[in-house]
Amino acid sequence: MSLGPLMIDLEGTSISIEERELLHHPLVGGVILFTRNYVDPAQLTELVAGIHAERSPPLLVAVDQEGGRVQRFRDGFSRLPAARQIGHAFDLNPKEGLELARRLGWLMAAELRSHGVDISFAPVVDLDYGVNEAIGARAFHRRPDVVGQLTVSYTHGMRDAGMAATAKHFPGHGAVIADSHLTLPVDRRELVDMADDLAPYRRLIANGLAAVMVAHVLFPAVDAAPASLSSRWIRDVLRGELRFQGVVFADDLSMGGAAAAYGDIVTRAQQALAAGCDMLPICNNRASVIALLDGLNVEPDPTSRLRLVRLHGRDGVSREALTALPEWTRSQELLARFAAAPALKLEPGKS
Numbered sequence: 001m002s003l004g005p006l007m008i009d010l011e012g013t014s015i016s017i018e019e020r021e022l023l024h025h026p027l028v029g030g031v032i033l034f035t036r037n038y039v040d041p042a043q044l045t046e047l048v049a050g051i052h053a054e055r056s057p058p059l060l061v062a063v064d065q066e067g068g069r070v071q072r073f074r075d076g077f078s079r080l081p082a083a084r085q086i087g088h089a090f091d092l093n094p095k096e097g098l099e100l101a102r103r104l105g106w107l108m109a110a111e112l113r114s115h116g117v118d119i120s121f122a123p124v125v126d127l128d129y130g131v132n133e134a135i136g137a138r139a140f141h142r143r144p145d146v147v148g149q150l151t152v153s154y155t156h157g158m159r160d161a162g163m164a165a166t167a168k169h170f171p172g173h174g175a176v177i178a179d180s181h182l183t184l185p186v187d188r189r190e191l192v193d194m195a196d197d198l199a200p201y202r203r204l205i206a207n208g209l210a211a212v213m214v215a216h217v218l219f220p221a222v223d224a225a226p227a228s229l230s231s232r233w234i235r236d237v238l239r240g241e242l243r244f245q246g247v248v249f250a251d252d253l254s255m256g257g258a259a260a261a262y263g264d265i266v267t268r269a270q271q272a273l274a275a276g277c278d279m280l281p282i283c284n285n286r287a288s289v290i291a292l293l294d295g296l297n298v299e300p301d302p303t304s305r306l307r308l309v310r311l312h313g314r315d316g317v318s319r320e321a322l323t324a325l326p327e328w329t330r331s332q333e334l335l336a337r338f339a340a341a342p343a344l345k346l347e348p349g350k351s
Contacts (some may be wrong), residue, residue, distance in 0.1 A: 001055060002305040003029030005273060005298065007062065007249075007281040013039050023054045025293050029308055030060035032281055033117070034072055040116060041076040041319060042307055048116035057309055062187050065108055067121040067154075068251035077111050078335060080104060082260040083124055086150060087141035089338065094149075100338060101140075101150045105157025105165075107331040109264050113316035120307055121213060122158070123151045125167045125200045126174035134179035148203035155204060162315030164210035169251060170238060171227055172197030173215045182255075190221045191237070201242060210246040211311060212238065214277065216255055226270070228253075229262055242333070247307045250277045254285040255277040266295040 007030035010019055023029060031051050038044055052058035063072050068082025086104065090097025105123070112120055126132075127147060130137035140150045155165035171194060177187035201212070214228045223232040228250040228348050238244045250272045253265060262268050265288040269280055278301075322328055 001026055001263070002300060003057060003308045004300075005029060005277075005279050005304070006289070006292060006296075007032050007279050008267075009034060009283050010037055011286070011290045012210055013016050013037055013043055014047060015054075018137065020054065022057060022293065026295060027293055028059065029279060029299075030062055030281075032283060033063045033260070035074075035218075038073050042156065044117075045075065045115045045319075052116060058312065060279075060308065062118055062119045062121060063112065064122070064124045065112060066124060066138060067104065067108065070138060073112075078107055078332070079107055080335075081338065082137035083140040083150075084128060084137040085166050085338075086154075087128070087139075087146060090141065090146055090150060090342075096148060098153045098335060100155040101153040102160075103331045105154035106161045106327065107157075107335065109158040109163035109229075110322055110328070111160035111319075114319045114322045116313070116316060118313040119164055119166060119211070119311055120158075120320065121166045121168060123154045123165065123167060124150055124169070125204070126169060126172055126198055126202075129174045131177050132174055132185075135174050139174055144199040147169070148200040152203055152207050153202055155207065159208075159351065162313050164246075164313075165313050166211040166247075166249060167201060167204050167209055168213035168249075169215035169217070170201060170212045170225055171215070171217075171219070171233060173217055176217060179244065184216060184218055184226060186218045186220065188221060189219065191219075194219075194304075198237075198242070201238075201244075205242055205244050209244065209246055209251060212244060213249040213251055214238075215247055216251050216302065225262065227277050228277070231275040239276065245307075245309055247278045251278045252281045252283045254282050254288055260345065266290050269296050270298070273298055278307055295303040299317075 004027040006027050009032050035104040048061050051061050064070050067080030086101050089100050099228045106214040123140045126135045128142045140147050155176045158165045176187050179183035215228050216228050253268050262271055270293055272280055
């Protein structure tokens, strides 16, 4: 059975009988985990192995493990700093900042891979304009050239650990005030005025970026549909102008920004797939998952399914083997030095 275009969530720390049936539906291709699904490293390993065992090829298992306030697994995992702190380290010493980005990308990915998790939805590529609280410290920097350098280093670290990177939130979520979790943000800039936001994506794509997550943000000067549902943004700009060939995720279709944009959940999903998305996360709304499994009628896209299979993690080792690696020791030492160093005090958006 090939991987379907829906990524769903679980309610608890193990797979229920009902959820096992959902995971076998041909429209399902992945599972996204949250803090509620985590007890400790041993339980996580068992849960992920169970998810993978349900299907062949295995379902993709994903999580948001950026660092800072967006880190779903904490106890038993390294406490990762927010991306903005890495940007501050770059301001103090660019070489050390780039090394820190690569080491932390490796550490984040290596820890997840030691438990079988395929992908973390990272890094955030939004520019730190200092206006959007939902992004805030999740952004590396205000300057696009610095964001490009740091995110390339970070994704190279992830790749070294056996994990594909997912850059988000295309084409940019940092310049709007509204939070797309709650409502649909509107960015009134023309496409020509978004060169800075797109610059890091150009650099990442040139370095083999595997996946992109598209934002629920409306750019009325570019298209009447929000980016996540827009063929103009996905097929013309991302795949056409930027020549991206990897996987396109929509942001969570249950978010307020998507719900405010375009009809019911089935209509939204159809629009997103028609616009060029490969996979659609639906989180924290089991009723929407059921509605999609009952009502979504789409033809399988062989190219899309092949792209999804390529996102499976590789080269994972056990936690015991991981902690014995020299790379682990060096990464922990660097993380400890970084945590002990005095913070660089800069106003948001002024870094």
